[in-house]
Amino acid sequence: MLNNAIVMVSIILIINVVYVSMFTIRMILTLKGRRYIAAFVSMFEIVVYIFGLGLVLDNLNEIQNVIAYALGYGIGVVIGSIIEEKLALGYITVNVVSGNPDLNFTRRLREKGYGVTSWSAYGMDGDRLSMQILTPRKYELKLYEEIKTIDPKAFIISYEPKQIYGGFWVKHVRKGALLKPRHKTGKETEKEPQE
Known part of the structure; x- marks a missing residue:
């Protein structure tokens, strides 16, 4: 029993x-x-x-x-x-504020395949670089690591967007091109400033 x-x-x-x-x-x-x-x-x-x-x-x-x-x-x-x-279904939007207003930060993230919108901001201690980055959730932790490699003191806030519409990046992701090396053509082949 x-x-x-x-x-x-x-x-x-x-x-x-x-x-x-x-x-x-x-x-x-x-x-x-x-x-x-x-x-x-x-x-x-x-x-x-x-x-x-x-x-x-x-x-x-x-x-x-x-x-x-x-x-x-x-x-x-x-x-x-x-x-x-x-x-890790869906996307995550990551807002980053860096105390280093150097645009190389944005360039390095774009080279990794992330969609980045950036603008200059002003914080309590001076100029800042603000960025909004959209990525599939499966790459979220990898993105955080990349941000911390560039600026360990960066301020990061993330959230899940309810709806995404338009933009070149969404098409880029749907084609499976995120985080694949980009081939430079035309003006992009010019030597970029060293860090």
Whole structure:
């Protein structure tokens, strides 16, 4: 009898981990505007949910099943968020303020393939270089490392844009050209100033 109880608890736990992980991923896909993929995931999600809930409801007198269901739910939330981080869907906008107003900062980021809009700013201690950088989330940490290599004291704020429209960079990313070496032509082949 104990053996059957352990098997039942394990099945309920695993089912709920899978269900909640799928639920988390579906919600994130929906928020990112990927409704058709989210709908596809939801078909599997609901089957797993009904099966798991059915097992618990058929055995409500067994408290260990309810505990396994609740524990599976919590673990599923954690695993779902880890999966979402690994998928890194969508884009991130990074605002950078550098105490070094040298435009070589912007040039170096553009050479790496990032879309950068920059402007001069004035802060409490003088001139600053402000930049807005758009990148796919999967390159977010790499971008932070690049910024810190150029200016370890740079002020960085990031957020997820809800909608992106227009601009050459979006087309560039969709073609898969981000972070590939750029070939210089014409005036771009002129020698650039050394740092």
